[in-house]
Amino acid sequence: MKKIAILFTALSFSILGFSQENNGEFHGDFDLSMQSYQEDALIGAEAADEIILNNAYLNINYTKGNFSAGLRYESYLNALLDFDDDYKGNGIPFRYATYIIDGLEVTAGNYYEQIGSGLIFRSYENKGLGVDNAMDGIRLKYSPAKGVYLKSFIGKNRTYFTYADGIIRGADAEIDLNTALNFESKTKIIIGQGFVSRFQADNNPKFNLPQNVAAYASRLNVINGRWSYSGEYAIKLNDPIGSLTAEGNNYANGYALMSSLSYSKRGFGIIAEMHRVDHMEFRSERAQEKQYIINYIPTLTKQHTYSLLALYPCATQSEGEFGTQIDVFYKIKKGSLLGGKYGTKISFNFSSIRSLQKGIKYDVNGNEVTEISSSFKNDYNDFTPKFFSKNGELFFNDINLEVYKKINKKVKATGVLAKQSYNKDVLEGKTNYGIVNSTIAIADISYKVKKGHTVRVELQELLADGGDGSWSMGLIEYTVSPHWFFAVQDMYNWGNHDIEKQLHYVNINCGFLSGSNRFAIGYGKKRAGIFCVGGVCKEVPSSNGFSLTISSSF
C-alpha cells in the first residue's frame, strides 16, 4: 500500500511539473456492469440477496514521452453472479510504471506478458470471463540490435485480490533473421525461444517435490510469397500437481505442438492448422485450481458469435487432445455469375478435436483404476500416448459454411449452415450425457430503411436430439446511426425433452452511443450455459432481471 502511495506521489509531482510544458497525457477508460437478479424457478434463476450486483473498472494511464504509469481501480459490490465470489470489494490490484531508454524497456509493478503463442506462459485479462492473471514484479525488454528482441521477467501472478505462492521467472529471445542479418529475400524467417520456471517451496513431508519446474518452447515462422508457416513446440518438465498422493502424483513431462500452414492471395485464403497437447496444464502453484493457470493453449475451433452456433462451444482440454482445423475464405468476383453486382463472400470452416491414445492407470497393487489419455508417470505407472491415435474419443466436431452477399443498395444477407458434435461429458465435466449432435441453420438479413436507419433480422434454428433438444431463435434489431440501437430477441427451447422446460428466453436491449460513451440497458432471461471467449470458458448461471452497462473512455 505504502509503495503505491510513493509511486503516485512521485507521479503527481511529475504531472504538476510536466503539465506546464503541456506534453504529458492522461487517458483511461471506465466500464460498469450492473444487473438485478429476480427469482425464476422455471429457468432455475436465483434472486440475489443484494437485489442488484455491480462490477466496475477504471483504468488511468499517464504518458509523457518514454515514461508511462497507470493503475486500475476495480469494484465488485458484490460481484455479478457469473463471477467467482472471490472477486469481492474494492481495490487497486493493478498499477505499473514503465520507461524506455536507448532500446531498454523497464516495467515495475503489474504487467501482462506472453511467450510465443502462450503454450508455456500467458498472463492476460478478460473481464467477460473474469480472468486476470496479471503479473506483479519486474520486466525488462531489450533490443540489442535490429531484429533482435530479448525479454525477461520475474513476478507472482494475480489470483483475485491476492497473489499466488509460486515465483515465476521467464525469458524469451526472438530474431527476425532478415532484419537482423540485413538481407532482402522473398523468404522471411523469424525464430524464437522461450523459457519459464516456477519456484515453489517443497513443504510436503511425504514427497520430495521438485521446487523448480521449467518449461521451454521453440517457435518458427517462415513466409515465402503467398505461403506462410508457423509452428511452436513446448515441453514442460516434471510438475506434480493436484492430489499429492502416492497414486495420484504424476511426474510425467508435458508436451505441446502447434503448427499452421496458409496460402493466400487477393480474394482467396486457406489455412490448415493442427495441435497436439499432452499433460500441458501449467500453474503458478501446485494446487489444482483455475486461478493459478499461467499458460494458454488456443482452442482449435472457430469462435462463433451467432447464439445457436455458440450454444455448444469447445474448450481446450490442456491435459490431452489432438485437433485439426481448416479454414477457407473466398470472395467471388463482382460481375461474375455467382458474384453478382457486388461480389459474394464465402467462408468455410472444419474442425475436429479428439482425445489422445487411451491407456490404463494402475494402483499400488497393479489393479486397473481408471482410463487415462495423457502422459502419466509415477512409481506404478509409466504411460505416454502415441503421437497419433486411431481410437481417440471425439471431443468436438464442427463443419460450417457461411455465405455473405450484398443483394442491392439496401439489402445484405448472410446465411450459415453447420453441423456440430459436442461431447458434453468431457467438455462440461458431466457424466452420461454423451455426444450432442446438432444441425444449425441461420439467416441474417439487414435492410436499410433510410439514411442511417437499418433494420436487421436474425432467424436461427438448431435441431438436436441430445442436450436440451432443439432451439429456435429470432432477433429484430433497429439501429439509428450514430446514436441508437434497439433489439428484441427470443430463444425458444421448443424441443426440450422435459415439457416444463420448453421455455422462451426473451431479451430486450437498447442503447445509446455518443462518441466515447456507450450506455445500454436490457431486460430478460438468460439460460444457464457455457460462455467462452478465445476458447477459455466459464459456466454462467441462468438469470432473470435488468442490466445496465456503461462504457466510456477519455
Added chain:
Amino acid sequence: MKKIFSTIVAIAIFSTLSIAQNRTLPSVDVKTLEGSNININTIENDGNPIVISFWATWCKPCKKELNNIAEVYEDWQDETNVKLVAISIDNARSMAKVAPYVNASDWDYEVYIDPNGDLKRAMGVSTVPHTFLLNSKKEIVWQHKGYVDGDEEELLEQIEKLAK
C-alpha cells in the same frame, strides 16, 4: 486507501482538463502480418488523417464496418488522402487466420495484430469495434465505440473536417 484514490482521481481530472487536447499514440509494439515487430507510433501518412480501427476475425460488427468502408475506401482516399490502419486483437487462437482473411477480403488497409491486448489497453479499448481518428500531428481528435450501419458516414464527415 480512500485518500490516495481520491487524490489520484482529482489529479487525473485536473490534468485531463488542462492537457487532454493533444492525446497521441502510445509507444507500443504490435505485430505485422509477417510476424515482425513494429511500434505503433511509427505509422505515417505524410500529414494526412489516419483512422485506427480495432477489430477481430470473430467480431461481426467489426468486419461489417471494415467491409463497408472497403467499398468506399478508394473514394475516401481520393478525396481526403486518409489511411486506415486496422488493428486485429485476435489472440493466438485466431491470429494465424488474420492474413488469409484480410487477403481474401481484398482489403487495402494497413493491418497489424495486437495478440495480448497491449495496445488495446494502452488506448483504453474495452470492446471492439473501436475507431479512432488522428489528425496531421497524429493526435487523436475523435473516437467511436461500436458500429452500426451508416456510422462510416459520420467518420467520413470527421475526416473531411481534417482534410480541409
